Amino acid sequence: YGFINTCLKSLVVEKYGEETWEKLRLQAGVQDSFLTFEVYKDEITMQLVDKACKILGVSADTVLREFGEYFFEFCKRSGYDHMLRTLGGNLYEFIENLDSLHSYLSLSYQEMNAPSFRVEKNEDGSMHLHYYSDRRGLCHIVPGIIGAAALDFFNIEISMEIVSQMEEEERTGKKEHIVFLVTQNPVFSYKERNEFSSSSQYLADAEKKIENQLNKEDLERAKNTIRDRGTSVCPVKKSHWKTIRGIITLGKGKLLRGFDPVYPKSLWIDTKTFCNGLPFHMVFDKELRVKQAGVSIQKIVPGLQTMGIYLDHYFSIVHPEVPFTISSIQKFINSQFVFQTKREMMPESWKQRPMLELRGQMIWMESLQCMLYLCSPLLRTLHELEERQMHIADIAPHDVTRDLILLNQQRLAEMELSNQLERKKEELRILSKHLEEEKKKTEALLYAMLPQHVANQLKEGKRVEAGEFKECTILFSDVVTFTNICAQCEPIQIVLMLNSMYLRFDRLTTVHDVYKVETIGDAYMVVGGVPVPVPTHAERVANFALGMIIAAKGVQNPVSGNPIQIRVGIHTGPVLAGVVGEKMPRYCLFGDTVNIASRMESHGVPSKIHLSSSAYQCLKYKNFEMIERGEIEVKGKGKMHTYFLIRNKTATENEIMGRP
Template sequence: MEAILKLFGEYFFKFCKKSGYDQMLRTLGGNLMEFLENLDALHSYLALSYQEMNAPSFRVEKGKDGEMLLHYYSDRSGLCHIVPGIIETVAKDFFDTEVTMDILDLNEEVERTGKKEHAVFLITQKSHRQMRSANPIRLQDCEDIQRDHKVLTFLRMKEKYLRISVCPGKKSHWDTVRNIIMFGKGHLSYAFKPVYPETLWMEVKTFCTAFPFHIVFDEALRVKQAGVNIQKYVPGLQIQKIQLDEYFSIIHPQVTFNIASICKFINSQFVLKTRNKVMPEAWKNQPTLKLRGQMIWMESLQCMIFMCSPKLRSLQELEEYKMHLSDIAPHDTTRDLILLNQQRLAEMELSNQLERKKEELRVLSSHLAIEKKKTETLLYAMLPEHVANQLKEGKKVAAGEFETCTILFSDVVTFTNICASCEPIQIVNMLNSMFSKFDRLTGVHEVYKVETIGDSYMVVGGVPVPVRSHAERVANFALGMRISAKEVMNPVTGEPIQIRIGIHTGPVLAGIVGDKMPRYCLFGDTVNTASRMESHGLPNKVHLSSTSYRALENQGFEIIERGEIEVKGKGKMTTYFLIRNLNATEDELMGRCKIPFDHKGKPQRDNVQVQKS
């Protein structure tokens, strides 16, 4: 598990780099020590954007020969093994340094907020450049010697630390560790040496005004000095010798409010919050003031100075505290932070608004697509698809001539008498039931419904898409209509209605008529002849003209000759009755089987599945 957590630490660092934090991480420090010292400051900055973030705390102490002690504090136990993966990868990637980390001690400490896991890592580093410049053979020997020396040193150090750390009477848990490691004071590697004046050339009043948010307190936490504006917003600080912990609590790092705990995290950023109970009664409804800054120990005075600024993120928070930008010193970058963060918040709000609008547009687009689909479905039900598409594009649809097609008309026998004996709603229900069944059959046999007028139903095969099997398709459709009509009851007699069907085959001209409510209409003598076949037919019979008979002859249909009859406007004509399809069952004609009809209008019976009606 430790190895897995370490690998996760390596991956997490690479993930942070890819997520845009690369430049921010590189600017934390010029070496690993400075990087570790500023980790807490980075977490404080990120907390501005991620308020729920519960980040660990780090404290680093420097020893001789480049060794360091890294203290890790976290509310979540068991995750300390992620740290070596992160730190070792940071050292290698940013500082070209190979680092090894060993846990010197792991325990739980009771702090102000409860138990916190406290891990102490011993960090040993060696430059990669030195390793590359060494002789390979001597390098191996040197590495073996250094490894043995390191193991021996580490074991002795850990043994000594564990033995001494349990001794009674020790004031600080880590004073012993510092004595063991023999920390050096270090020195600058540059030629530059600062020069300090013998006297501080600055008046007390000027200092308190130039740094309006600062507090000086001694080891007993008694306030010795405070900036002018911190006195303004925390009036109790004007009283001499008050206890700082009576007016403030430490929010970050989460430690006990005493000098020893503060010194542990002297390199960390501190956040103090005013205690609401000590504020004036009129101020208790306001948000509690938070101060963020740096603790600096002044050895000669045995006092601590807290150089701070109000922890504010936006102009809104500034107004909530009833403060103004003028309350913050001009040199304090908190001013810029508030304005920049305000701009960032405004950009985020704008981005959120754009996201909301984008989501609204997506929903509207989805609804529009659904409505468009409904409109197209309705349009395609009224017009052929290719004709409808041309109309949508604003094109004129030219009339087309079809050399041969088959047209069918049907109507209800004694429909006039039925209308005279029934309520209108009964007629509507009867026609709706019948036409719905017929509409379904047009999809089964792939014929085109032209129109309905009253009780008359008109379809065509071979138009608008020419097919050779137009006569067979219309014939199968007619047989299906006759079967369907038996399922519709006459509202007067309660018996199945009777229909007449007439079919004729011949040439037509087809096109769009009108601008409002355009319809796809058929023109020519073929239409008239088909209508005559229907009007001169017999109840429940499919009446065929001679041209339709010739188109269906030898196609698997049973047809009988009616003989020569007088047809209005046509004279004498020899006509026929279509009896049945010799190759199709009733279920197939009704589309109750999942069986397609071939290009000749004949059923293909491979893998037939009967549908449940």
């Protein structure tokens, strides 16, 4: 179920962070979230565990044990705390009732395939825990879960080691059989030690008072009573006062009476009443011959009215998954047994019905050498009751199965509602994630069209004031003989050529941190020092221009097949910058600096970078190699002294191009 995978995700996120979980799930190829009541393939969990081992650099045993410890806490936080605490008064009882808990949970989690547990006490106080599972390789979760439960519920530390590992071939399921040796030691906190010490002192003081209140005759009589009842049997000899503590209530001097059940000389119930009062019960001997059966079970399985028939002819054991023999049943006698009727033994008209399952306990009757199976129908909903053509009246009034069916009907309805809400929540989460991604794309597109601070002001509905920049460097470029190329090519070829060129140029704007103002046809305009003023604006634009010349060599002329040639012009001076328009707002530059930069480009030379004198002055002492072009006639400006930029003396081609 998704509950397991959600727990694993929660563990990774809490302990190692969201980034680790994202990396883990991508490598495992699984989704980001899981629905609690949805059934998922075991391979997903195994993949997550496998990738976690590789990413975290730890063994599978360590990951599984850590998961087991966390799973226990996760269950408590998920509302199962009270249910777990009431399983048993000690660790033995807790483990012994785990199968019963799984049986109850299977009413809600109908596809659950939980492991099975069997526990044996040893004379030295240790235990042997038998673990059976269909899933191989997950046994190391068990020490994590049991260890955490022992410490939390019973304040004891335990150590668990595998003493046996085998395949139970004779079992019908859960063939992996692992035996753990469980040894335990009490753990006392500082406070508890003080309390224990104080109580010991209190007992010592109380002993003196009690000695005065009880005469020797009363004590002797009390000792004899306890000895006769056999409650003082202990391998360690008790002290005088330990014996007193065992038979009196401290401070009151009243004798504690042990409990001895009283049995009648003969059973005061006739056979008919017994079979009607316990309508779902069966008694069978070592050969599995049925000796007795309740009336309701006879009604459901008519063959049981013939006494002496063999039980395994009419039923199969669903849980625990063991062979149908008296020895196997005795071995797992503390487990709940689930029987299922066999379809082939039912009347012909009943064979289309779902088979009935019975759940109950086994009691071995030594004097009769027979087994008593006290059971009830295993039904989850009223629908299942109707499918088997049964009624509430078929179940004894004292049997809580009546209430369980009705309560579980309501519980399943609540689970379905919860599942729907969880699905809607997941859909909303995915939609929200997609919305966030689309928002980022929109913002990226907006920031590509306008400077970020300008775009943010426009998003907030503010008016963007025009700004004056006292010094910046502007670059223009265009493709040589672009008009002729357009005349000889298909439009799509021109688009592909320009796109290839502009992609290269756009990447260079990021490398050298310059702002792309606009493109018009084959013209490409860039500025340094706007919208954020920087003292290195001229160097940035110069390096960008050198990169453009190199990048253009990688773009093919669709007419000649040779690399295209570009002209580049650069000028430095003041500008006014602001947003123009409302429908398609553009961040534009205004001033004579823009015109001169454009003239530098139009009066340039193919594959050369043409500099104005102001741009030259900014780069003069910045490790750039430049040569003088001399005076040229510039349209609208008269004679101007210009230069060519050759190279950066200190930067390599890879650095100019932003390559590693």
